[in-house]
Amino acid sequence: VPPVAIIGAGGHARETLDIFEAVNEGTPTWQVLGWLVESAFAGAGTLVNGHPILGDLGWLAGRTDGLQLVCAVGDPGVRRRLVLRAQSYGGRFCSVVHPRASVGRWVRLGEGVVVAAGAVVTNGVVLGDHVHVNVGCTVSHDVTCAAYSTLSPGVHVAGRVQVGEGAFLGIGASLIPDVVVGAWSVVGAGAVITRDVPPNSTVVGVPARVVRERSPGWQEG
Numbered sequence: 001v002p003p004v005a006i007i008g009a010g011g012h013a014r015e016t017l018d019i020f021e022a023v024n025e026g027t028p029t030w031q032v033l034g035w036l037v038e039s040a041f042a043g044a045g046t047l048v049n050g051h052p053i054l055g056d057l058g059w060l061a062g063r064t065d066g067l068q069l070v071c072a073v074g075d076p077g078v079r080r081r082l083v084l085r086a087q088s089y090g091g092r093f094c095s096v097v098h099p100r101a102s103v104g105r106w107v108r109l110g111e112g113v114v115v116a117a118g119a120v121v122t123n124g125v126v127l128g129d130h131v132h133v134n135v136g137c138t139v140s141h142d143v144t145c146a147a148y149s150t151l152s153p154g155v156h157v158a159g160r161v162q163v164g165e166g167a168f169l170g171i172g173a174s175l176i177p178d179v180v181v182g183a184w185s186v187v188g189a190g191a192v193i194t195r196d197v198p199p200n201s202t203v204v205g206v207p208a209r210v211v212r213e214r215s216p217g218w219q220e221g
């Protein structure tokens, strides 16, 4: 079975380990080697949920053994930065879907996608690279989630919605059909999105209103 390392070792990363372990309970599919972290997190060898911290991303340099990665950091901007660094060392990404998620046959997944337990992704959906769909989300027909977009637990996305690159949908948000969520925007917990969300903005409430606008590229700051 191919070796896999998880980038990150925080709460969301531990939840991602749970997904790999649930897959392995059915059919041994992955050999989880451990965690890759930014050097300040904890020293190599420290055990997290029984798996060692391997080191920082430099640990990837020169590996040619078919190692696969997922980046299990919740913040989309940080996730993108770590993915690009891992790729600069030749890192390759896999996707992982919890056996108790339902992902339809006509769904396309990019690489580095994480789909958690209880998520239901129906028909004609595209989940781009490094998209995370957390526990209990529903994603309806013909939805597109661009790279790095993030659905927190219990988000409900109606048909034909387009979620832009790096958009972060807070816990329990709901999106009505056909809305477009701009890239690198943030949707507050519990918001109901009834109209398009401009890029780089924060929206909250029912119905959601813009409460903050940021400059393009803010996520890299």
Ligand SMILES: CC(C)(COP(=O)(O)OP(=O)(O)OC[C@H]1O[C@@H](n2cnc3c(N)ncnc32)[C@H](O)[C@@H]1OP(=O)(O)O)[C@@H](O)C(=O)NCCC(=O)NCCS
Pocket: 152, 153, 169, 170, 171, 186, 187, 188, 189, 190, 191, 202, 203, 204, 205, 211, 212
């Ligand atoms: C929307 C959010 C990002 C705003 O964070 P922030 O930029 O730090 O903004 P603030 O906390 O200063 O809030 C700004 C205003 O919006 C209000 N507000 C914040 N979040 C809100 C929400 N989810 N719904 C309604 N109003 C909200 C605040 O009360 C505040 O109002 P005020 O100016 O009248 O006092 C954050 O509150 C949020 O909802 N994050 C989602 C987190 C999440 O779901 N994580 C997933 C974990 S699994």
